[in-house]
Amino acid sequence: MRDGSIYNYITMTEVFPLFSEYRILKQIGAGGRAILYQAVSTISNEIVALKVSRSDVANPAEVRAALHREAALQATIDNPRVIAIKDVLDFPDSVVIVQEYVEGTTLWHWLESGSLEVELKWWIIINLCEAIVAIHQAEIVHGDLKPLNVLVGTDGNPFLKITDFGEAHRIEDPAQSLAEVWGSPLYMSPEQCRGEASTTRSDVYSLGMILYRLWTESLPYPMTTYEEAVHAHLHLMPDVPQNTPTELAAVILRALDKTPAQRQQTATELLHELKACYNIIRRN
Numbered sequence: 001m002r003d004g005s006i007y008n009y010i011t012m013t014e015v016f017p018l019f020s021e022y023r024i025l026k027q028i029g030a031g032g033r034a035i036l037y038q039a040v041s042t043i044s045n046e047i048v049a050l051k052v053s054r055s056d057v058a059n060p061a062e063v064r065a066a067l068h069r070e071a072a073l074q075a076t077i078d079n080p081r082v083i084a085i086k087d088v089l090d091f092p093d094s095v096v097i098v099q100e101y102v103e104g105t106t107l108w109h110w111l112e113s114g115s116l117e118v119e120l121k122w123w124i125i126i127n128l129c130e131a132i133v134a135i136h137q138a139e140i141v142h143g144d145l146k147p148l149n150v151l152v153g154t155d156g157n158p159f160l161k162i163t164d165f166g167e168a169h170r171i172e173d174p175a176q177s178l179a180e181v182w183g184s185p186l187y188m189s190p191e192q193c194r195g196e197a198s199t200t201r202s203d204v205y206s207l208g209m210i211l212y213r214l215w216t217e218s219l220p221y222p223m224t225t226y227e228e229a230v231h232a233h234l235h236l237m238p239d240v241p242q243n244t245p246t247e248l249a250a251v252i253l254r255a256l257d258k259t260p261a262q263r264q265q266t267a268t269e270l271l272h273e274l275k276a277c278y279n280i281i282r283r284n
Helices: 060-075 107-112 118-137 200-216 226-235 246-255 267-283
Strands: 022-030 034-041 047-053 085-090 095-100 150-153 159-162
Touching (some): 060 085, 107 150
Antiparallel strands (some): 085 095, 150 159
């Protein structure tokens, strides 16, 4: 981590370079804690993504600390299916995470664009699970798995990458996830809805929600508000996925069990079941 000094300031209407080492090209995203920019290194001409902590929040010091924690966790995962951290820059009023930039589209956009071919669905399913296996092997719970946090690219060399570790925590440090209800309402687990610590099995549930959405082109519950989403995760039973191979439907429904102990206990177990399904379906 290195220190620097911002010589220009970002406003909501006009983007200026943050510092001499990088030149901002455009804003590519925004969240409650940070704004994401595409930028180019003035030294190497490498295109990167800059995640800049927001100053227009109630607790900017807490946000800066959260971004430091996020970058430290993400940097420990050395896997091509996870966005790589390149640097963290400290400034008086902000923290900037310098990370890998890829030309991809979020899985959410893929799902919203219409039906996907079966082979592409399987490719996404397997690569997504392999990415979560790598995260869990690094002793990290992601805590906010959702299509918006999955980048997919199919031009040239296909890739899938997990991003946004803002709600992640160490497996052995569950108290870190108890400060508030973590996760995105449509995809978070029942235990997260109750305000309990997220675990690797919470990530398995979120994976089950994504797989259900990917294969059926719909979510298992009617959820239009935060309250409806929490109620559904806690109390409603998912319908059997339509137009889904029987073996795959069983795997998805197990991942969506309300009781963590009844789900696949690890992403590795889920991956093995999915690969077994794929092999059975290919033989039939």
